[in-house]
Amino acid sequence: MHASRTFARACALVLGLACAGSRSSMAAADAPTDAYPDVAAAYWVELDGRPLWAGRADARLPMASLAKLMAVLVAVEQGDLDAWVEVSAGAAAETGTRIGLRRGEHVTRRDLLLAAMVRSANDACRALADDVGAAVDAGDPAGAFVARMNARAAELGLSDTHYANPCGHDDPAQHTSARDLAVLSRAVLAEPVLADAAQRREIRIATARGRILSARSTNALLTDLPGARGLKTGTTPAAGRCLVAIVERDGHRVLAVLLHAPERWWDSVGLVELAFETVAASIR
Amino acid sequence: MTPFHLRNVVAAALCCATIAAVAAPDSGDRYRVTTKMQMAGMSMPGKPVEVCTAHAKPVSEQAIPKDKDCDVQNFRIDGSKASYHIVCTGKNAMTGDGEMETLADGYRGSMKAQVQGQQITMSYEGQRIGGCDYASESPEAMGKAMTAQACEAQLGSIPAYSMYVGPKAACPTYKEKFCANVSRTMGQAEDPAHFAEADRTFAGIAWQAVEACGGGSRATILAKTCARAESGGNLDFVGDFCPDLAPRHCADADPNRSGRFLVQHCADRARTLAAQQCEGRGYTAMQSSPYRAFCGSYATERLRARGSEAGSKGPNGSR
Numbered sequence: 006m007h008a009s010r011t012f013a014r015a016c017a018l019v020l021g022l023a024c025a026g027s028r029s030s031m032a033a034a035d036a037p038t039d040a041y042p043d044v045a046a047a048y049w050v051e052l053d054g055r056p057l058w059a060g061r062a063d064a065r066l067p068m069a070s071l072a073k074l075m076a077v078l079v080a081v082e083q084g085d086l087d088a089w090v091e092v093s094a095g096a097a098a099e100t101g102t103r104i105g106l107r108r109g110e111h112v113t114r115r116d117l118l119l120a121a122m123v124r125s126a127n128d129a130c131r132a133l134a135d136d137v138g139a140a141v142d143a144g145d146p147a148g149a150f151v152a153r154m155n156a157r158a159a160e161l162g163l164s165d166t167h168y169a170n171p172c173g174h175d176d177p178a179q180h181t182s183a184r185d186l187a188v189l190s191r192a193v194l195a196e197p198v199l200a201d202a203a204q205r206r207e208i209r210i211a212t213a214r215g216r217i218l219s220a221r222s223t224n225a226l227l228t229d230l231p232g233a234r235g236l237k238t239g240t241t242p243a244a245g246r247c248l249v250a251i252v253e254r255d256g257h258r259v260l261a262v263l264l265h266a267p268e269r270w271w272d273s274v275g276l277v278e279l280a281f282e283t284v285a286a287s288i289r
Numbered sequence: 290m291t292p293f294h295l296r297n298v299v300a301a302a303l304c305c306a307t308i309a310a311v312a313a314p315d316s317g318d319r320y321r322v323t324t325k326m327q328m329a330g331m332s333m334p335g336k337p338v339e340v341c342t343a344h345a346k347p348v349s350e351q352a353i354p355k356d357k358d359c360d361v362q363n364f365r366i367d368g369s370k371a372s373y374h375i376v377c378t379g380k381n382a383m384t385g386d387g388e389m390e391t392l393a394d395g396y397r398g399s400m401k402a403q404v405q406g407q408q409i410t411m412s413y414e415g416q417r418i419g420g421c422d423y424a425s426e427s428p429e430a431m432g433k434a435m436t437a438q439a440c441e442a443q444l445g446s447i448p449a450y451s452m453y454v455g456p457k458a459a460c461p462t463y464k465e466k467f468c469a470n471v472s473r474t475m476g477q478a479e480d481p482a483h484f485a486e487a488d489r490t491f492a493g494i495a496w497q498a499v500e501a502c503g504g505g506s507r508a509t510i511l512a513k514t515c516a517r518a519e520s521g522g523n524l525d526f527v528g529d530f531c532p533d534l535a536p537r538h539c540a541d542a543d544p545n546r547s548g549r550f551l552v553q554h555c556a557d558r559a560r561t562l563a564a565q566q567c568e569g570r571g572y573t574a575m576q577s578s579p580y581r582a583f584c585g586s587y588a589t590e591r592l593r594a595r596g597s598e599a600g601s602k603g604p605n606g607s608r
Contacts, residue, residue, distance in 0.1 A: 039599075040596045040599070040600065041592060041595060041596045041599065042599050043595060043599065044592070225572055225573045225576070228576060229576070229581055229582070229585070230585070255489075270571070270572030270573065271572050271584075271585075271588040271592075272588070272592060274572070274585045274588055274589065275585075275588045275589040275591070275592030275593070276592065278585070278586075278589040279589060279592065279593060279596075
């Protein structure tokens with residue numbers, strides 16, 4: 006029976022090898038705990054897609070310019086990013102953060118998208134929305150674009166999200182949740198154009214006539230926090246200070262969403278560092 | 290008869306060619322073996338299988354399908370035929386009477402067994418379909434080849450060290466090669482960055498492999514690595530891996546370079562620095578400050594403390 010025993014041992018060895026190395030990565034995703042309840046009115050922190058901590062994750066809250074995450078996603082999915090867009094009167098009249106577009110100027114969709122994402126420019130965001138929306142309803146392009154945003158939100162299963170305008174102005178009917186923003190952020194990051202835009206510290210765009218417009222990112226983390234890759238800031242009186250932070254280190258990714266966070270920068274830095282500490286802790 | 294018993298009997302029939310292989314000559318015969326089982330008026334044919342067996346007499350006591358709890362009695366050979374009585378005890382208890390015969394191009398045999406009050410008749414027939422290289426095609430040779438393949442495949446895998454080193458090693462002859470790989474991978478472990486990386490990547494198993502290969506224990510290596518980290522000013526490493534040494538570096542630690550170390554291991558100095566450089570200052574206002582990294586570490590520790598405080602108050606404590 007020696008031969009059979011040898012064969013059985015070899016089989017056991019091979020089977021054993023197949024099992025080796027499959028560490029606790031199979032562990033079920035635990036429900037996030039509300040470990041840092043005072044960082045924001047609502048927050049969500051995940052590591053490599055696994056929720057770590059969250060507070061009031063499903064609360065419906067104003068989102069400020071985090072609305073632009075959906076606006077740029079819809080625009081990218083529409084495609085034709087090198088098409089020239091004429092800046093509408095509505096876009097040129099946009100208030101809040103702007104990059105300085107003038108009515109009638111021509112800018113590519115790609116550059117509008119960059120300005121909306123990096124500088125959170127409302128004029129660029131509105132110009133993009135008007136252009137994409139006009140293909141559906143020339144009479145109310147912004148309304149048509151918002152309808153697209155809501156339809157896309159429904160497709161993504163964002164049950165606590167509703168848009169009333171494309172760029173994030175306060176509106177009682179405009180709301181989202183920290184959990185929905187985490188889902189949306191993953192969809193945005195899956196678009197290479199947007200993932201690239203999100204990590205730019207500054208941009209320089211040119212109109213068709215060669216007027217140069219430059220701007221720095223509103224995301225302060227990109228400058229000093231190692232591994233920061235985005236994603237979007239937002240601030241309005243109703244929404245307070247909001248942030249979606251993406252940080253990647255050593256093959257791991259932390260996603261942090263904060264809505265109405267008084268100390269969004271310091272606290273996001275802390276949340277990110279503490280989240281990465283859990284990687285080291287899980288190995289030791 | 291339970292399915293377990295049935296499987297055992299069939300497996301034993303298929304194995305009889307293997308049992309005959311004990312003599313292990315260099316080449317063998319390839320047989321197509323067919324089995325059939327009859328019980329309670331039902332016939333269950335088995336799927337034919339091909340086996341490579343050593344040249345041996347199919348009609349021999351060794352060729353009787355049985356396990357270690359079986360006793361063969363009254364084995365008699367008469368020309369090309371043989372007969373026997375078999376009694377098995379234990380988990381697979383049974384009694385049976387069998388016969389076997391050498392044929393011109395193979396062998397055949399049958400056994401009538403009583404298992405748990407039921408009669409089962411099992412028959413098998415092996416038809417020689419050609420020759421084979423017993424050295425490479427026997428179950429034993431195939432087992433050895435699989436073992437060698439697995440041993441080769443894992444040579445570079447430090448977590449697989451117990452395959453190569455130690456009393457239960459399945460690949461002891463590969464120890465030297467494996468340990469050379471370990472030595473190559475872990476050779477720079479006294480460098481703090483490499484040590485931390487090895488710890489991160491392999492956790493404790495890397496050090497078990499190093500020690501098993503005679504390279505010293507984790508504690509021994511860490512002592513040397515900590516000394517190097519201290520002399521190189523890598524205080525984050527000192528704080529993380531040799532915290533006992535941390536206090537002697539608190540006074541001279543550079544907040545810009547070792548902010549996390551200061552915050553985590555030098556509470557008094559960190560508090561003083563934070564009061565001077567961080568508190569009340571906005572993140573964006575500190576873009577050119579040399580204390581920004583330190584203040585980030587300080588913010589992290591403050592957040593950790595807030596979290597602990599909230600946790601101790603319970604789920605509604607701070608809302």
